[in-house]
Amino acid sequence: MSFSKLARETTHSFSKLARETTQRFVDNDLTPMGHGRMLRKEDPRFIRGKGRFIDDLQLPGMLHLAILRAPIAHGRIVSVDVSAAEAHPKVKLVVTGAMLAERGLAWMPTLSNDMQAVLATDKVRFQGQEVAFVVAEDRYAARDALELIDVEYEQLPAVVNVRAALDPSSPVIRDDLEGKTDNHCFDWETGDKAATDAVFARADVVVRQDMVYPRVHPAPLETCGAVADYDAVDGTLTLWSTTQAPHAHRTLYAVVAGLPEHNIRVISPDIGGGFGNKVPIYPGYICAIVGSLLTGKPVKWTEDRAENLTSTAFARDYIMHGEIAATRDGKILAIRTNVLADHGAFNGVAAPTKYPAGFFGVFTGSYDIQAAYCTMTAVFTNKAPGGVAYSCSFRITEAVYLVERLVDCLADELKMDPVELRLKNLLRPEQFPYTTKTGWVYDSGNYEPTLREALRIADYAALRREQEDKRARGELMGIGVSFFTEAVGAGPRKDMDILGLGMADGAELRVHPTGTAVLRVSCQTQGQGHETTFAQIVAEEIGIPPADIKVVHGDTDQTPFGLGTYGSRSTAVSGAAAALVARKVRDKARLIASAMLEVSVADLQWDKGYFHVAGDPAKSVTIQDVAMRAHGAGDLPEGIEGGLEAQICYNPENLTNPHGAYICVVDVDPGTAVVTVRRFIAVDDCGVRINPMIIEGQVHGGLTDGVGMALMEILAFDEGGNCLGGSLMDYLIPTALEVPDWETGFTVTPSPHHPIGAKGVGESATVGSPPAVVNAVLDALKPYGLRHVDMPLTPSRLWEAMNGNPQPPI
């Protein structure tokens, strides 16, 4: 038997065997050539438990790292004694802040140009802060050895309240910063103060409301972790880590650790949920790298649940004062707000450099108003650093909550129906592209049909009749509405960067000789279904079925540079890159096809998958034929190189602005104050829809987030700075039993500048749903004369409010 025949036959049998073992699990009869509903390509591995996460990784000789954390929120380190831990028979290494300081590694830059301690040297500044680490033969021994480290603290008063933090008598948390004499972090303002004050001065009606968006936590199912493997022989570092932004992290490691960037490989394997929690660089990653450098072995660090909840990036923690001015007949004129922002012990916010408050500037919402102004003071406290994280679109969650609550408060003041008030003030389609009073340009929008569609699905008039009947019987039913405009897909490099890295993203597409393809992208899926969506984007452009397109991501050695996945930017930025690189490949394919068909390029027609001669469809070549020709024998047209591949870097012209209208229906038990979310209608407009099933999944998840934040989630602290949300028994996240069957709908207003008209959608529901739930509960409680109650609307907090004792949560 000849070798080639043998190879053919064994290959055939291998592929038959592979088919038999995989196809049994494939139930995917919806196979669009491009956009459309199809099951996710990545799901077979996840539903069979074959996902490969950081903690699944086992390397020969791998050691385990555990971190000793501060038990108190604020205290000076008097002494650290590691001798007993070092004597543990399974311990290989114990490292303290002082030891890191000797190597210049005790501090690292945050994504906001602040410095954060890797291991505390002088003081601990929040409960859960990293103080020392142990590397041992197994994770049990590493954890046991932590108990053998003796740290003496001189306890200092903890500062947990932003107002107290600004008091001149408050202890200074950041005495590591030269000349720092207070806890002030930064001031920020946007809009036109004089113009806004002038409009307020002549308005018929002004409504003022204080509101708190409490600190919450993303709490991804998979906690953070890393495996660092430094090869001392060739000087390369491979770091498997839970990161939403592998390329940006690699550059920062090069800067911080001084390793040449080309010798660092960051791999982000399957990620069990990010929600922004996996954007920052955590001290644990640096510790793992140091551990591997010092031991010469691979070192694994896996955070436990308490560590994740108490020390990693939180979200929100905004104390807002809002004011809205309007005419007596309900024309909104201006919005004014002042915000106190709690940034924790270090300013670790992940937001574009020029936007210290993220995109909070979009607080004017979806309304046609005359003026707006915002001032903000950010403050250091003895709480964990981070901020922005949790599907918030860089603080748009807070902005939308503020404006949508204010509009409901205004409706209450004017005794107007909240839907009528919104319809009277929504931006009109002819106003787009629309520049807001705070300088944001909304790319496109057609708001009224979206709201009308939500009203239709809900049967709003019938709901109001039902509510009237129930009120007459003493039952508490509420209907809440919210309308949001998102701003996602950061961003144009002229305006947006993170630590100097422009927010443009690369894509590379290679079509193989047999006509299958591999797309390499810089963004990183954490469960959003990129391997499907991005294959569909390419399929739509070059007519290769999604099943034949592999999407490679999460490995800096295998993918082009880009800033990763957060702020709903993947489809908006990398999705655009994927479409454009596919078009670039198609343009080349067209030149080869014209030679194959012996007609001029002008006489060729593209028909998703093949070129044919105009007027003669029988004379055609498929994209697969072209791929083989591009790699095969025989001459190519003059000036055409072999192969069929392309690479681009996409710099978005603007953000994309998805919008949506949400309606929530709740029942409140008058005796126990328990809220039941009975119905939730979500109509989303995210432009052109690539895979509607994946969009619905994103929306369902975000709505669940929203119900959680509105009703139960809060990362609370006691007066001593102890975190009260250190486990999932204390930090509550909703289950399927707390949420209704979601009722979703859609409208389509394409983005004018995105190559396929798509907009991001990943965070829309998290942004839009909390005010809908809160508005619904306040609507139910109209008989109690309440205009506002702060989240979370737990039964106890709500009952206190119903009994005349509404309390802010912090």
Add this chain to the structure above:
Amino acid sequence: MQVPAPFDYERATSVDDAIGLLARLGATARLVAGGHSLLPMMKLRLAHFEYLVDINDLHGELGYVKVEPTRIRIGAMTRHRELLESPELLSSFPIFHDAERVIADPLVRNRGTIGGALCQADPSEDLSAVCTAVDASCVIRGLDGERVVSMAEFYRGPYETAVGNAEMLTEVRFPVRPHGSSAYEKVGRRAGDWPVVSCGVAAWVEGGVITDARVGLAAVGPNTTGIPAISQALRGRAPSEDLYAEAGAIAAAYCAPVTDQRGSAAYKRHLAAELTRRALRRAVARIDGREV
């Protein structure tokens, strides 16, 4: 991942074997049944034991619901799920079904046991309120034989019971009397959460008057306890909304809640009244056949 400190592990083959192991190993040993409270506490390193004595092999010996003419006996290793699915309990004491539906989640209910739940003695534990309402007694076996204690005697404080070092809770038993029913009401912040407050009621009605009624409240004091004053107030009186409200008022006055993340003391006191009223109303409706 949270990992516990080192411990040794023994697997008991019988109740006598388990008690023998406890006697030999002393106070540093602990029984593990379902393990859903104990193991997380060990992983969080809030609890340290040198030995765990696993009694899951005793399910055959101690996993039962036995209905006798005048009493029901439940083996200590009977799992939550078996209580939830027991047709005998559903027809005679629906309070078990009510409570088990809202205890934790299916994963915990598949493993957790009634004995483990009671011995954990968490102030917020649901089954302790149920057992208090149905006037249960606990059978404790040691090297020298068995003793039987009431629920009031069983609890000594938060996470403390009458079960000694070389002893084991083997059975929970309670009387069956005609013309009665029961109900359980709970307010939690989320499905599967510990109660903010919960209330179990068992009541008996004959000739239009309440002959006896018992109330057990959880999460409003250091231990779950009965409220004899409610029983005294209800006996001999005809059920009515006013009477339920009166019982609720006694519950609110009697309980000793504290403010915490689950709710304010005032709210919990209010719930004690509201849930007592609701559970009484439902238990009586069940006696009349007006509700199942």
